[in-house]
Amino acid sequence: LSEVKVKTESKEYSVHIGPGASEMLPEVLKTFNKAPKTILIITDDVVAKLYLDKIEAAIDQSCTVHHFILPNGEGSKSFQNYYEIQSFALEKGLDRNSVVIALGGGVVGDIAGFVASTFMRGIKFIQIPTTLLAHDSAVGGKVAINHPLGKNMIGAFYQPEAVLYDTSFISTLPEGELRSGFAEVVKHALIWDKGFYEWIKENIPSLEALDEERLMYCIEKGIQTKAEVVSSDETEQGLRAILNYGHTLGHALEAAYGYGGISHGDGVALGMLFATELSEELVPSLDLSKELRTLWKKFGFPSKIKPGIHPEDILNWMKKDKKSKSGHIHMVLMQEVGKVLLESVPDDVIIKKLASFY
Ligand code: NAD
Ligand code: ZN
Structure with a gap:
């Protein structure tokens, strides 16, 4: 142990x-x-x-x-x-x-x-x-x-x-639930630890085969990240918000699909892809979303929003996010792998990006 x-x-x-x-x-x-x-x-x-x-x-x-x-x-x-x-x-x-x-x-x-x-x-x-x-x-x-x-x-x-x-x-664990868990593992790597992210990329097949040693390594790494972040900001006055990478859209999708309509992890995975693409518009040196799309295929994460759910509805759910201030959406965006920060994102930018996810 x-x-x-x-x-x-x-x-x-x-x-x-x-x-x-x-x-x-x-x-x-x-x-x-x-x-x-x-x-x-x-x-x-x-x-x-x-x-x-x-x-x-x-x-x-x-x-x-x-x-x-x-x-x-x-x-x-x-x-x-x-x-x-x-x-x-x-x-x-x-x-x-x-x-x-x-x-x-x-x-x-x-x-x-x-x-x-x-x-x-x-x-x-x-x-x-x-x-x-x-x-x-x-x-x-x-x-x-x-x-x-x-x-x-x-x-x-x-x-x-x-x-x-x-x-x-x-x-x-059923396959879908396992995948949902991997989304948070990937999140911990993307926000905090570039080396861990590289390691995940190389170990997907053995992780999906539940290789015990590697799985335990992932869980330990994820928990260590969480422990470090939470230790410095228990009640989310600042830093802790980075754990929300992918969650502004992820939570909105969970609500819009109806609770249980999409797993937490699948929602977060889609949300991370969304946040990464928005980040790339702001940080020209960031070039990650193509790679993530390939990775998402390997894990089986969704990369499209279910048809029939309106971008406007999703936007409204996103506004209910606890990071919102005076009706403005705040999202965790990426500067580089291992480094993210909280940014305000205008509604029209979000709507435009959402439209490209169908
Ligand atoms: P879950 O608790 O619904 O479990 C998923 C499914 O797996 C359930 O059907 C459950 O019965 C089944 N299951 C559980 N353990 C099993 C096992 N060992 N073998 C077979 N089946 C098993 O979902 P989850 O993905 O574990 O958690 C999602 C929830 O966690 C969401 O509500 C999300 O908001 C919350 N969450 C909270 C935090 C936090 O910091 N508090 C962080 C991330 C997610
Ligand atoms: Zn989560």
Whole structure:
């Protein structure tokens, strides 16, 4: 197993990465000042079938374990489910000393973290991510649910006590979900680490074949990047916004397609291509989008927007982005691989570029 430390103003914690990392759960629970009497595991129906027994069995018998199983998919990050989990936790008698465990992908991690952040003004939580994408979502403390008027609009910054990233869970991921995770891996390379980006280009076939060593290297690199960025800017006053590369359009597409209509990673991949092309218009020395298009084909990422969705609608969704200021869209743009920054982009420039993505 390897370990990455995340140090933020509010908390310092470890991310344990590798096959069997979830077996560290009892050890982690022992490090808490007061042993919890009740634990609530939040998961989804797919993950529950695969891994819930294993996690429950690992917890000491002296502790009462409850679980709440959500239907899988983005639609579950809802206020209704948030409310139902809170009610469940109250009915089962969870107290301030109880612990929430998020067992699943980013959907479970985001809603479970938000539940933990607000139940009795905040109780401890542990992330046990099960998707490749969740190497990103489980680290850094952004927790949220969606609102019909916008994605991740209700949430908090709330760090977990620990993240146990068990890489053996990746083996059961469907192909599309694996691809979605690779989008965030590529993002971490593009915004922060040119050497890593070059490495990815050369290793796609072995990554897609789930070569264990290389996959773990990717996950570690991604988590290290995230940890470094978040450590210097926990609540996104500045630098942290760079993690949003590809997300202004990505989130807008997720909303415009209907939640679940496009995976988070596919949306972000399309968004990164879009942001890269816009960057090239501003930075003449940047010549990357052609290469990305080839890379996108290899990964199987989309490079076109679904017909029937209007650029104007997408623009309106983009304006709801949390980086927007007084109705002006701000996007993360690239200067060179490994170096990005936040820029305001006029509406007409966005509309014109969107039109070229059909
Ligand atoms: P997800 O949680 O919906 O998981 C994808 C699918 O894979 C689900 O159907 C799930 O049941 C299934 N699954 C999970 N683990 C599995 C396994 N080991 N084997 C087989 N199937 C498995 O989606 P995701 O891609 O993990 O996360 C996307 C969400 O993460 C979005 O809501 C996005 O907004 C959020 N996100 C949050 C952050 C953050 O910083 N908080 C960062 C990135 C993304
Ligand atoms: Zn993301």
